[in-house]
Amino acid sequence: MRLEGKVALITGAARGIGRGIALRFAHEGARVGVLDLRECDSQAVVDEIRSFGGQALALGADVRDEAQVNAAVAALRERFGPVTVLVNNAAVMPAGRLHETSPADFERCIAVNLRGAYLVSRAVIPDMLAVGRGSIIHMASVTGVLGLPGLAVYSATKGALIALARAMSTDYAPCGIRVNAVSPGTIDSPMLHDFIAAQSDPEAVRQQFDQVHPIGRVGTIEEVANVCLFLASDEASFVTGANFQVDGGVGVKGQQPSDQPQGCP
Numbered sequence: 001m002r003l004e005g006k007v008a009l010i011t012g013a014a015r016g017i018g019r020g021i022a023l024r025f026a027h028e029g030a031r032v033g034v035l036d037l038r039e040c041d042s043q044a045v046v047d048e049i050r051s052f053g054g055q056a057l058a059l060g061a062d063v064r065d066e067a068q069v070n071a072a073v074a075a076l077r078e079r080f081g082p083v084t085v086l087v088n089n090a091a092v093m094p095a096g097r098l099h100e101t102s103p104a105d106f107e108r109c110i111a112v113n114l115r116g117a118y119l120v121s122r123a124v125i126p127d128m129l130a131v132g133r134g135s136i137i138h139m140a141s142v143t144g145v146l147g148l149p150g151l152a153v154y155s156a157t158k159g160a161l162i163a164l165a166r167a168m169s170t171d172y173a174p175c176g177i178r179v180n181a182v183s184p185g186t187i188d189s190p191m192l193h194d195f196i197a198a199q200s201d202p203e204a205v206r207q208q209f210d211q212v213h214p215i216g217r218v219g220t221i222e223e224v225a226n227v228c229l230f231l232a233s234d235e236a237s238f239v240t241g242a243n244f245q246v247d248g249g250v251g252v253k254g255q256q257p258s259d260q261p262q263g264c265p
Helices: 016-027 039-051 066-080 103-131 152-175 190-197 202-212 221-232
Strands: 007-011 031-036 055-060 085-088 134-139 177-184 243-246
Touching: 007 016, 007 066, 007 103, 016 031, 016 039, 016 055, 016 085, 016 221, 031 039, 031 066, 039 055, 055 066, 066 103, 085 103, 085 221, 103 134, 103 152, 103 177, 134 152, 134 221, 152 177, 152 243, 177 221, 190 202, 221 243
Parallel strands: 007 031, 007 085, 031 055, 085 134, 134 177, 177 243
Antiparallel strands: none
8 A cells, every 4th residue: 555645646547558557556545536538438447446446536638728637637636635646648659750740740749748747737736735745757758768760759748758857856846746757668558559550560560679678578567557656655755856767678778679770761
């Protein structure tokens, strides 16, 4: 029960890494707000949490929309009390080099990945200030540290989240609020499955993803959730402004399967 007494909000929590974090936090005693674009999708995760005796609330909101975000946070506060843990996980990942990325995809990626983190953080920080404690975790990516081809805009937003965590940590450390980033490498998640399925040879691409990691495989959702659990808990009371790369050593090796030369044009 490492999160007993804490109220946690996880965005993009209906599937993948967000769902894994919501389940892990609930198992550790947190009362969890499961936020996703559609409340019906969030409810499925809430039902899972309640099946093992956890407490959770399904929330539907577009993280790009300030009014929807504020309404969701208010609903969570009314049900469980002040929010003291936030995981900004909601994200989209348009693929392509910069000139191949449409303005619409660019705007959507910036709005969901970066503006969303800003709006949700802004909505919960008054709760944390009022109680004098809190933990905010921005879900970044190893792409925000390494220069990987075909993910220019996505990488830019993830690098921005790492910088945002560092800057916020200096602003709020005196107030008892810790802010950190988690940068997963390749994780066996629905986002990875969607990416691989779109390739001309999905099986070969999956094998490349496994082989490129010094640890010999891609990561699991549970492994990312465990790092988030540490950062959300009081065990990380002296940790702020950090970026945790959960990437199986890819950040050290510095390559991914997508590093194959693409040629020009």
